[in-house]
Amino acid sequence: MAGMRIVVALLVVLLLVAGGLWALGLPPFKGRTREPAKPDLFAAIASPDPGAVTAALEGGADMHARDLSGYTALMVAVRESAPTTVLDTLLAAGAALDDVTENGSSALMLAAAAGTPAQVIHLMNAGADPTLRDTEGRNAADLARQNAAVRTSGVFPRLQELGARPFVRGWPSGYVVPVEHATISSRRSHLPGALRAYRNGYHEGFDFYNGTVSVSIGYGTPIVAVADGVVIRADKDYVENSQAEYDALIAEALRGLDTPPEVLDRLRGRQVWIHHAGGFVTRYAHLAAVAEGVAVGSVVRQGDVIATTGNSGTAEAAQGTQDDPHPHVEVWRDETTFLGAALEPEEIWSLAAQVFGVAALPPFHD
Numbered sequence: 316m317a318g319m320r321i322v323v324a325l326l327v328v329l330l331l332v333a334g335g336l337w338a339l340g341l342p343p344f345k346g347r348t349r350e351p352a353k354p355d356l357f358a359a360i361a362s363p364d365p366g367a368v369t370a371a372l373e374g375g376a377d378m379h380a381r382d383l384s385g386y387t388a389l390m391v392a393v394r395e396s397a398p399t400t401v402l403d404t405l406l407a408a409g410a411a412l413d414d415v416t417e418n419g420s421s422a423l424m425l426a427a428a429a430g431t432p433a434q435v436i437h438l439m440n441a442g443a444d445p446t447l448r449d450t451e452g453r454n455a456a457d458l459a460r461q462n463a464a465v466r467t468s469g470v471f472p473r474l475q476e477l478g479a480r481p482f483v484r485g486w487p488s489g490y491v492v493p494v495e496h497a498t499i500s501s502r503r504s505h506l507p508g509a510l511r512a513y514r515n516g517y518h519e520g521f522d523f524y525n526g527t528v529s530v531s532i533g534y535g536t537p538i539v540a541v542a543d544g545v546v547i548r549a550d551k552d553y554v555e556n557s558q559a560e561y562d563a564l565i566a567e568a569l570r571g572l573d574t575p576p577e578v579l580d581r582l583r584g585r586q587v588w589i590h591h592a593g594g595f596v597t598r599y600a601h602l603a604a605v606a607e608g609v610a611v612g613s614v615v616r617q618g619d620v621i622a623t624t625g626n627s628g629t630a631e632a633a634q635g636t637q638d639d640p641h642p643h644v645e646v647w648r649d650e651t652t653f654l655g656a657a658l659e660p661e662e663i664w665s666l667a668a669q670v671f672g673v674a675a676l677p678p679f680h681d
């Protein structure tokens with residue numbers, strides 16, 4: 316009887332110890348206790364709720380997870396025909412644009428093969444590499460041939476063109492030129508990075524002067540958004556510099572070795588800034604007027620008229636004339652890097668062909 320009691324007591328102790336270990340999730344029961352489930356990013360992407368992806372990411376969803384077919388979140392968004400705002404949310408959260416599946420397909424390739432022209436343009440604008448090839452050697456343009464929607468759209472020739480050129484990662488493609496049918500300037504001094512001795516600084520954009528681009532430019536020539544985006548600055552209430560104010564700005568610029576940013580901002584005159592896919596920002600300067608309906612927060616589409624050409628911020632404007640009107644357009648990757656910085660003119664023209672298309676190149680350089 317005593318032996319039996321000891322056995323029962325040992326069993327009770329064993330059960331209590333085992334129960335304790337189980338409750339605490341310690342070995343051999345490790346992992347039994349449930350961690351809170353991470354939100355399913357793929358389900359959120361497929362959800363019709365526009366806030367689902369943001370909520371999932373805020374809830375700790377793994378941005379870099381792959382689904383069962385080896386797709387990234389960006390690829391799933393393309394496959395599920397998620398709106399481009401979902402692509403933006405994923406990109407802003409750090410989705411890798413050029414990740415590929417086991418057979419070498421990127422999100423851009425999937426969009427080209429089975430998606431819409433809008434998806435393709437959006438990924439190009441965000442900076443996706445159109446020269447990548449899958450394990451069968453096909454790039455995005457090759458894959459688009461089987462997709463009538465993309466093949467018959469305006470983006471197809473751009474994809475073909477890009478597939479045959481070296482691609483500079485970190486910069487967009489698929490933009491249009493800010494003046495319809497214009498080439499960029501043939502003149503080196505009109506390119507970003509050119510010296511500006513009158514104010515001890517550098518030029519940060521592309522100038523479109525009459526006589527150096529393929530269309531005529533005058534005061535009032537319409538300026539269009541180079542890509543879809545959201546307006547983040549629109550100077551509706553700009554007041555032109557007086558001659559004295561202009562002279563003071565130039566004097567201040569000449570005191571240092573580089574034009575101070577706030578002085579440079581005044582010298583750009585009336586401006587519109589647009590935020591695009593991939594975080595790129597374009598700035599349009601020396602404007603005569605901001606187009607009706609363009610305000611901070613406005614969504615603009617590629618090719619929409621956003622402003623008219625002027626000379627605001629220049630010496631000519633301070634003198635009260637409409638002389639030397641020209642759009643000045645900058646492309647920024649982040650707050651410190653403008654397209655063309657630290658590049659030679661030949662490299663800038665080549666990069667401009669990637670961003671604005673080969674048709675934007677001037678027929679000669681001078």
Ligand SMILES: [Zn+2]
Nearest residue numbers: 520521522643
């Ligand atoms: Zn300029």
